[in-house]
Amino acid sequence: MAYELYYWDGIQGRGEFVRLALEEAGAEYIDITRESGRGRGTGAMLAIMQSDGEALPPFAPPFLKDGDLIISHVANILLYLGPKLGLVPDDEALRYVVNGLQLTITDFVAEVHDTHHPIATSLYYEDQKEEAKARSAAFIKERIPKFLGYFEKVLNQNPEGSDYIVGNALTYVDLSLFQIVEGLVYAFPKAMSNYRGSYPLLAALRDRVERRPNITHYLRSDRRLAFNTEGIFRHYPELDIGVS
Incomplete structure (x- = not known):
């Protein structure tokens, strides 16, 4: 079924x-x-x-x-x-580690959403544009480095190597991190322009996921919708600032 x-x-x-x-x-x-x-x-x-x-x-x-x-x-x-x-380790204890990382991604996604809707979801973006600018500036300066830096650290400290976030095989968190990077690059291309230099292990993970046969096929299919300004990750040029 x-x-x-x-x-x-x-x-x-x-x-x-x-x-x-x-x-x-x-x-x-x-x-x-x-x-x-x-x-x-x-x-x-x-x-x-x-x-x-x-x-x-x-x-x-x-x-x-x-x-x-x-x-x-x-x-x-x-x-x-x-x-x-088959997207979690066999070790039951590590499955809770994986879940904890996914919950951290959940927190991050909520903050991404609030960059363009910092006051209320019931208001249009145009009704809170100035507040969104302030929220996005703080998000780019403080929160992107906080979260991506954390995931880079976890990759670096994985006892099984840095190919995957937990253990020695792909988990659903690796797939979610791919989506996080893709979404941030779409929403904040200026801010993310040097992410490969700042977070090389995360960038390598993103590329590794993209090359997986089923993911490659999916990304090229019409099932993979394009990012747009109706979703979580939205590109508004006025919210995107470079990082010095």
Whole structure:
């Protein structure tokens, strides 16, 4: 039975972290909102979220349906999928390390979102542009180095070598770090112009993920949507500043 992935159509967003894991593993899945008919489409997602019949309806997408089980939140979904897709170490203790790293990525993604919506998600970007400029300047100066520097450190201190973030094989966190780098380069090309020099191990990991056959195939397919100014990572030139 195919997994069912529920996320907003037209954007990569948070759903892309789950999508990359499914694509890497060659798992059969249905992107529900990107299809119409047969109980699919955005309406099908909203029906689950707004249903009075669901004992524990998900608060927001993404969520994954596996049979009758519904799992919400990116890190939680990946914690569930990791063993099934072969994207976590065999060591159970290390699986919690992987989950902790994914939760750190969750924190980082929330900060990325707040660069263009620092006041309220209910307001348009144009209604908070000046505040977004201030928030983005602090994010570029302080938070990008804080988070990327941390992941670079973890890669450097991996006892199994720096090819992967945990252990000696690919995990879903490696895939998520690829997405983080890609998103930041799209949103802040000036600020990220020298990331390869500042974070060489992270840059090498990004390239290593891109070369994986299933990921390469996915990135070239129409299933991989382009970044745009509706998702988490948004490029507004006025928010992008170079780093001295």
